[in-house]
Amino acid sequence: MPHSFGYRARTRDLFSKAYKTKGRPMLGRYLVNFHVGDYVDIKADPSVQSGMPHKFYHGRTGIVFNVTKSAVGVEVTKVVGNRQLRKRIHVRVEHVRKSRCNELFLKRVKENDALQAAAKKTGETVCVKRIPPGPRPGKMIKADQSAVKVLAPIKYVFVPESEK
Incomplete structure (x- = not known):
């Protein structure tokens, strides 16, 4: 348990540079x-x-x-x-x-502004809200009837403890 509580205490690994990146910044x-x-x-x-x-x-x-x-x-x-x-x-x-934390947000703002400017020229209204993806559309699967197996659970039969 270290005793000193200096400004850079316990930063041996935190404030160390990676291999071949040592020295002054570019x-x-x-x-x-x-x-x-x-x-x-x-x-x-x-x-x-x-x-x-x-x-x-x-x-x-x-x-x-x-x-x-x-x-x-x-x-x-x-x-x-x-x-x-x-x-x-x-x-x-x-x-x-x-930071790149708001990079996607700024990209989306530019795209929305371009969409709204194009819609204003044509006189249309455009929805720039992000809509979550809905359920995927249904589809029919064709299968050979001989290859289809119907599975059913085994019937449960209660056996009392005395009959075992």
Whole structure:
């Protein structure tokens, strides 16, 4: 049972890089543009100690609320007891990457806008709601009557304990 409770306590494996990925981050990590409202994944990079988030936030997804030249402010939900708190932390860009969590939603929004624009030109109404798939249509199966076997359960006969 460890005794020290430092800021990076018990992060030996959590803050370690994979094989052949050690060293400083690539230049592309610094060239990503973040905007307020973007969804980002927090993934601490152990090769950069400055601006590193606490181990609790490693692997969490949050929303950008502030952008500076070398860091971003991220708002993350944290469950404390029986309530959810919105924690605001500032993290350097090395420890943050754009999230793909709402990629399908944004794709669907673009498709719906295109459908509505096309329908407006033709003067029709279009339903953009997602409809769950209904039951599959029925079908008839043709089989050779000699190959069909009718199965029936064996009749249950009660035998009292005394007759055994």
